[in-house]
Amino acid sequence: MESRRQILLAVNEETQLAGVREVERALREALAAQGLTEEVGIVETGDLGITGRGVVLRVQPDDVLYGDVTTADAAEIVNEHVVGNRTVERLRIHPEEEKEGVQGVQTRIVLWNCGVIDPDSLQEAIASGAYEALAKVVEERISREEVIDIVTRSGLRGRGGAGFPTGRKWSLTADREPKYIVCNADEGEPGTFKDRLILEGDPHRLIEGMILAGYAVGAQKGYIYIRGEYGLSIERMQKSIDDAREAGLLGDHILETDISFDLEIRKGAGAYVCGEETAMIESIEGKRGFPRRKPPYPGGSGLWEQPTVVNNVETLANVPPIVLLGPEWFKSYGTATCPGTKAFIILGHVVYPGLIEVSMGTRLRTIIDVHAGGVSNGGRFKGALLGGAAGAFVDESGLDVAMDFDSLQEYAAVLGSGSILVLDGDTSIPELLHGILRFFRHESCGQCAPCRAGTRALLQISERLLAGQGLATDLDLMTEVVETMQTRSLCPLGQSVILPVTSALRAFRSEFEALLPSATHA
Amino acid sequence: MGEQTSVRTILEKYEPSGEYLLDMLHDVQEADAQNHLSREALREVADYVGLPPSSVISSATFYSMFSLTPRGRHIIRICESPPCQLVGAESLLDVLIETLGVEVGGTTEDGVFTLETSSCLGVCGVAPAMMIDEELYGNLTKERLLETLESVRGEDDGV
Numbered sequence: 001m002e003s004r005r006q007i008l009l010a011v012n013e014e015t016q017l018a019g020v021r022e023v024e025r026a027l028r029e030a031l032a033a034q035g036l037t038e039e040v041g042i043v044e045t046g047d048l049g050i051t052g053r054g055v056v057l058r059v060q061p062d063d064v065l066y067g068d069v070t071t072a073d074a075a076e077i078v079n080e081h082v083v084g085n086r087t088v089e090r091l092r093i094h095p096e097e098e099k100e101g102v103q104g105v106q107t108r109i110v111l112w113n114c115g116v117i118d119p120d121s122l123q124e125a126i127a128s129g130a131y132e133a134l135a136k137v138v139e140e141r142i143s144r145e146e147v148i149d150i151v152t153r154s155g156l157r158g159r160g161g162a163g164f165p166t167g168r169k170w171s172l173t174a175d176r177e178p179k180y181i182v183c184n185a186d187e188g189e190p191g192t193f194k195d196r197l198i199l200e201g202d203p204h205r206l207i208e209g210m211i212l213a214g215y216a217v218g219a220q221k222g223y224i225y226i227r228g229e230y231g232l233s234i235e236r237m238q239k240s241i242d243d244a245r246e247a248g249l250l251g252d253h254i255l256e257t258d259i260s261f262d263l264e265i266r267k268g269a270g271a272y273v274c275g276e277e278t279a280m281i282e283s284i285e286g287k288r289g290f291p292r293r294k295p296p297y298p299g300g301s302g303l304w305e306q307p308t309v310v311n312n313v314e315t316l317a318n319v320p321p322i323v324l325l326g327p328e329w330f331k332s333y334g335t336a337t338c339p340g341t342k343a344f345i346i347l348g349h350v351v352y353p354g355l356i357e358v359s360m361g362t363r364l365r366t367i368i369d370v371h372a373g374g375v376s377n378g379g380r381f382k383g384a385l386l387g388g389a390a391g392a393f394v395d396e397s398g399l400d401v402a403m404d405f406d407s408l409q410e411y412a413a414v415l416g417s418g419s420i421l422v423l424d425g426d427t428s429i430p431e432l433l434h435g436i437l438r439f440f441r442h443e444s445c446g447q448c449a450p451c452r453a454g455t456r457a458l459l460q461i462s463e464r465l466l467a468g469q470g471l472a473t474d475l476d477l478m479t480e481v482v483e484t485m486q487t488r489s490l491c492p493l494g495q496s497v498i499l500p501v502t503s504a505l506r507a508f509r510s511e512f513e514a515l516l517p518s519a520t521h522a
Numbered sequence: 523m524g525e526q527t528s529v530r531t532i533l534e535k536y537e538p539s540g541e542y543l544l545d546m547l548h549d550v551q552e553a554d555a556q557n558h559l560s561r562e563a564l565r566e567v568a569d570y571v572g573l574p575p576s577s578v579i580s581s582a583t584f585y586s587m588f589s590l591t592p593r594g595r596h597i598i599r600i601c602e603s604p605p606c607q608l609v610g611a612e613s614l615l616d617v618l619i620e621t622l623g624v625e626v627g628g629t630t631e632d633g634v635f636t637l638e639t640s641s642c643l644g645v646c647g648v649a650p651a652m653m654i655d656e657e658l659y660g661n662l663t664k665e666r667l668l669e670t671l672e673s674v675r676g677e678d679d680g681v
Contacts, residue, residue: 013645013658014645014648014660016658017648017658017660018660188642189642190603190604190641190642191603191604191642192642193644193645196644227644228587229587229640266544266545267545268544269585269588270586272641285541286539286543286571286581287577287581288580288581289584289585347605347649348608353646353647385604389603389604421604427608432607432608435603435607436604438602439602439603442641445584
């Protein structure tokens with residue numbers, strides 16, 4: 001018997017704007033014209049790991065990948081490839097390219113279903129292992145304490161940026177009912193969209209992670225706070241929550257046990273600071289997203305002053321495989337102090353920008369050269385911005401840094417959101433820093449003076465530097481401002497502006513000095 | 523009066539609790555012909571959830587996706603993130619300012635477009651990018667930008 005053919009169609013924000021819906025319609029028409037509607041399935045899936053190539057699809061079981069597909073190409077793919085067994089070379093993304101590119105030799109734990117399953121189908125998610133960890137907990141009567149213990153022993157650390165041990169955070173949740181789990185999906189760090197691809201590519205993984213987290217800490221209610229700009233994520237997540245509830249995987253007495261847990265989505269409204277956990281809690285309560293003073297930490301007093309655990313999307317997506325396969329399995333990936341993998345978004349001047357997942361501790365050089373195909377247009381690597389706007393610049397000397405929480409600290413850099421912006425020789429660092437300072441000026445919530453006044457002062461200094469009207473003392477003044485902000489700001493937003501500013505001034509000081517009017521050199 | 527009834531209808535989908543405030547404001551703004559939250563609408567929301575109007579206004583003014591002043595029928599939000607900046611988003615913003623004849627935050631005289639910026643739209647793989655209402659446009663060039671404006675304006679005239 002001939003194996004059934006499938007066309008895996010990547011449906012995400014990027015392919016949507018490249019016209020994937022129209023291509024899908026054209027493919028269906030072409031299949032119908034050949035009488036193949038029943039024989040060949042079109043499966044909508046999330047990210048196929050290729051970006052910048054328009055509409056991307058993979059024909060299975062042949063494992064042939066096509067890119068830049070338009071409606072005009074649909075009939076050709078069906079007639080030539082599906083019917084005639086001849087690949088359409090014109091559109092093909094070659095295996096070498098694919099291998100060298102972002103699809104490279106990755107270690108996918110969090111993303112193993114992304115781009116493989118139809119994210120809108122609970123059946124497909126289950127066929128690929130969704131809710132198996134939950135079933136294991138139920139069948140083997142694994143206690144709450146044991147789940148926390150498994151996660152603690154796995155060494156999983158928060159993927160939102162700070163790297164706090166997840167198991168420890170859970171165990172620090174005060175014993176006071178009711179408790180809440182909040183999933184931080186307010187992915188606002190510029191240059192980052194890994195969480196969006198998890199939300200869009202494998203929503204049931206996140207739901208299962210939240211059920212397990214809720215069970216572990218004794219919470220019966222969870223919230224997923226998704227930024228308002230992520231329309232497709234919100235839509236998919238809502239459908240998946242509804243499907244899970246209907247299947248008895250959410251709600252009262254999950255899988256006919258005494259575990260009860262339910263989820264609601266909260267839509268953000270455009271405020272970067274709401275990615276800070278206490279600001280997010282205020283926002284869910286319907287207030288301005290002003291960060292709270294800590295302590296108390298959310299584990300003691302969070303949402304409606306009740307014990308609350310706030311975890312990032314990627315962190316929670318790691319929980320089901322850890323519970324299913326055990327801490328030792330998880331620790332076989334990554335480094336001793338940072339086990340597991342990390343999802344990175346690699347962007348800027350590289351051949352293959354996009355999302356990758358690799359072992360923690362992978363060298364920056366490997367990520368750029370092997371997974372992203374090197375600097376684009378044969379350019380020279382000048383540096384990179386690691387971790388987004390609240391991240392740090394590194395120059396060539398940083399290429400051999402191991403990308404994990406601890407190694408980066410030695411370079412005064414951070415893993416942060418996992419964004420890597422590669423810069424070639426033509427990039428102006430002062431201009432890029434100016435964009436970052438404008439961002440912080442805009443996103444400072446204004447609650448505390450050091451951040452409110454500091455972000456404004458930094459932007460003014462940067463403006464006069466770029467206008468050629470800088471003062472000889474300006475570079476030192478910038479350093480002084482960010483140092484004050486680091487020690488005096490209320491929340492990580494103000495505290496982290498020091499990272500891009502001092503790293504840029506350290507690694508690329510001559511570029512800033514060159515902006516000073518020559519008179520001030522004398 | 524017609525508007526007031528419809529605001530109430532939107533609110534009644536939710537329990538009258540501050541917990542749903544942001545969702546309510548999103549829905550009310552979306553249903554508004556001028557893409558904004560009017561004083562009357564905000565007062566109605568406050569009434570419904572049982573909060574002082576000042577609390578509701580305080581929340582509404584905090585978030586960049588809400589506007590208390592009337593806006594055009596289509597909201598353009600161009601991404602200003604570093605990855606977009608690297609590939610020329612700033613010159614695209616200049617093109618928008620020049621073509622539309624408005625500054626950031628301004629609305630064209632014919633009421634079709636309001637020009638806004640976004641800190642990051644989260645679609646850096648297709649930088650430079652912008653959103654018009656719920657639609658995303660990536661890999662923008664000056665030509666594609668102008669074409670897109672034309673086509674949105676064309677569709678708007680048809681309505």
